[in-house]
Amino acid sequence: MAEAFQPFSRVALIGIGLIGSSLAHNMKAHGLAQHIAITTRRAETLKRAEALDLGDSYHLEAADAVAGADLVILCVPVGSVGAVTKEIAASLAPGAIVSDVGSVKASVVKAMQPHLPENVHFVPAHPIAGTEQSGPDAGFLELFERRWCILTPVEGSDETAVERLKAFWTACGSDVEVMSAEHHDLVLAIVSHVPHLIAYNIVGTAADLEKVTESEVVKFSASGFRDFTRIAASDPTMWRDVFLNNREAVLEMLGRFSEDLASLQRAIRWGDGDSLFELFSRTRKIRREIIEAGQDTASPDFGRGPKHEVKQEG
Ligand SMILES: NC(=O)c1ccc[n+]([C@@H]2O[C@H](COP(=O)([O-])OP(=O)(O)OC[C@H]3O[C@@H](n4cnc5c(N)ncnc54)[C@H](O)[C@@H]3O)[C@@H](O)[C@H]2O)c1
Numbered sequence: 001m002a003e004a005f006q007p008f009s010r011v012a013l014i015g016i017g018l019i020g021s022s023l024a025h026n027m028k029a030h031g032l033a034q035h036i037a038i039t040t041r042r043a044e045t046l047k048r049a050e051a052l053d054l055g056d057s058y059h060l061e062a063a064d065a066v067a068g069a070d071l072v073i074l075c076v077p078v079g080s081v082g083a084v085t086k087e088i089a090a091s092l093a094p095g096a097i098v099s100d101v102g103s104v105k106a107s108v109v110k111a112m113q114p115h116l117p118e119n120v121h122f123v124p125a126h127p128i129a130g131t132e133q134s135g136p137d138a139g140f141l142e143l144f145e146r147r148w149c150i151l152t153p154v155e156g157s158d159e160t161a162v163e164r165l166k167a168f169w170t171a172c173g174s175d176v177e178v179m180s181a182e183h184h185d186l187v188l189a190i191v192s193h194v195p196h197l198i199a200y201n202i203v204g205t206a207a208d209l210e211k212v213t214e215s216e217v218v219k220f221s222a223s224g225f226r227d228f229t230r231i232a233a234s235d236p237t238m239w240r241d242v243f244l245n246n247r248e249a250v251l252e253m254l255g256r257f258s259e260d261l262a263s264l265q266r267a268i269r270w271g272d273g274d275s276l277f278e279l280f281s282r283t284r285k286i287r288r289e290i291i292e293a294g295q296d297t298a299s300p301d302f303g304r305g306p307k308h309e310v311k312q313e314g
């Protein structure tokens, strides 16, 4: 697929953490850009990106990185995209594709769109791939392989620009799907945002217990709890911004979650084993379906499941 890809002449990556550096590895390995211009706020991070040889030029001013770029990708926390877009708007080249990788989409569109000139093509994106690590050392080539990337074009988005960005993510190994920003935020609230909140909460609860000490929690942590601690080690800035920017959908899903938790509590109190057994059987089936679909990265079968069809929604 990468052979047929028409490389961008200059790609500007704004923010060079886990996602930005993974994109840089992909662009280099698959020849997706003739020139990679990297910019980030802190000189120290920029120096590290240079030491890792992630790009071709390094800029402390985002405006310098985007000048002449035909693709600009914001890889910063979602709470910063508005300010960054304002900073680069006047330097964007006419016809450039402007995209992002933020975990929330409706608020990103709302924050970025008003600052963008009419002669650029705005195509928001979100790779559903990540780890609990951050920074330029965290990125790796295989991160996006066989993982979904969701594009949420805005009304009137240029179809050629959407197709070009689709081809870019496909060349990075992703399966691409298109949907509305609002639908994206609802789906991600239940499959990603609420699970992170549950992990942060359970690890916080365990850390606050008086009768079980913190060292006991560390010493006796069973694998179930350990899995939660991996998720709860995710970047605090990124996740603060996710919850503040997907408030409505997260609160809607949390409402449902709390109701279901209350009914589990009742089942335990009244010794209703049938209800517990029925739920645990249904959830086990979902886990098996994920594995069968080849979507479990921890499984030895990851990547060997049936390939998804690229489906497009209106
Ligand atoms: N980590 C994940 O699992 C994951 C997965 C998919 C999408 N995302 C999204 O990708 C984006 C980046 O996440 P990440 O995991 O790469 O984070 P990260 O913390 O590893 O990297 C963020 C980078 O942005 C820079 N930065 C922060 N504010 C900035 C600003 N105002 N101007 C310029 N640079 C700035 C930081 O210095 C750093 O280089 C976020 O929007 C996040 O929601 C993350």
Ligand SMILES: O=C(O)C(=O)C[C@]1(C(=O)O)C=C[C@@H](O)C=C1
Binding pocket: 102, 103, 127, 128, 129, 130, 131, 132, 191, 192, 193, 231, 234
């Ligand atoms: O695997 C992880 O560590 C992740 O949290 C990755 C994960 C997810 O929830 O799946 C986290 C946030 C992103 O926006 C996309 C992917």
